[in-house]
Amino acid sequence: MAKLQLHGAFTALVTPFTADGEHVDYEALRRIVDMQISRGINGLVPMGTTGECPTVSHDEHDKVIASVIEYAAGRVPVIAGTGSNSTVEAIRLTQAAKDAGADACLVVNPY
Template identity: 75%
Template sequence: MTSTKALRLEGTFTALVTPFVSQTKAIDFPSLRRIVDDQIARGINGLLSMGSTGEFCTVTHDEHDKVNAAVIEYAAGRVPVIAGTGSNSTEEAIRLTQAAKDAGATACLVAAPYYNKPSQRGMYEHFKAVQDVGLPVILYCNSARSGATMTMETVVALAKLPHVFGWKEATASLAQASNVAARTDLAIFAGDDVLTLPIMAIGGVGVTSVLSNIAPEKVLAITDAMRRGDYAAARAAHFESVRLCGSKDY
């Protein structure tokens, strides 16, 4: 099986919100198109659809597929698109991932199976089955939201699979991110805006950002500066981002 680990994704990837029509609760696809176009016009490096910010666990399976496909269509190759394809059902995660691959996704973000709390062996088999689809997989274990945990031994074992490409650090743990960086070759993304600079300082490639939905330039200022090695500028932009994230308006 040919590996997809040579893929390079770097910088700020906006974890897109999913707009809804208030009267009908249907997905507002015209607004979604405008959001995608605006993000790209403002210089974003890539997009993430159907992540936690996109409310992947509260839409129907059909809506999930359609949002992923729509973002890929609207991006039209201008930036890479990471499609969220997580589910606590292995078969559903496989189906979502295959649909995203067929639609042209660059990679997929796969959440650890939530609620069911599988064993570490079960966790490994879940991700292994999903990566067999052949789309580059970014592992995502948000324990605070999902109730699922993944040991470092499981992460290391998964990192050896040909299509497990990345790790989204969503636990706010620099110790865990450092272990992933030290023990695997996974591309590490910050999963929390206030940790973008620290994660990139230990070798992370960027962030899946919530803040960039409203202020992409603020987040890009951090990732662009880190990528060019301007640490003073990155630190100044980081502190501004931290203040924004802590404000009542965020």
């Protein structure tokens, strides 16, 4: 396994919602990813500190990460936010991010 060499600035992505606030707006998310990359960001962090983790379902959390990985298409590394208050859930989220192709994961220390 090659060691991941990180450098530069990484954006903790916001998670955009539809006008009714009920669903993630995946087209807006695609535009955000493309804008960040086109303007020179070195990497992306979906579902990090600004990713609305507490307000989305577990399935949506996984889908946001998988979508950002798809939209980035290898142009920059993606570090998936997989932290949770539940150790079991953090492990599940991390495995899902790995399966989706995340380059690394961002987790919080248990407390």
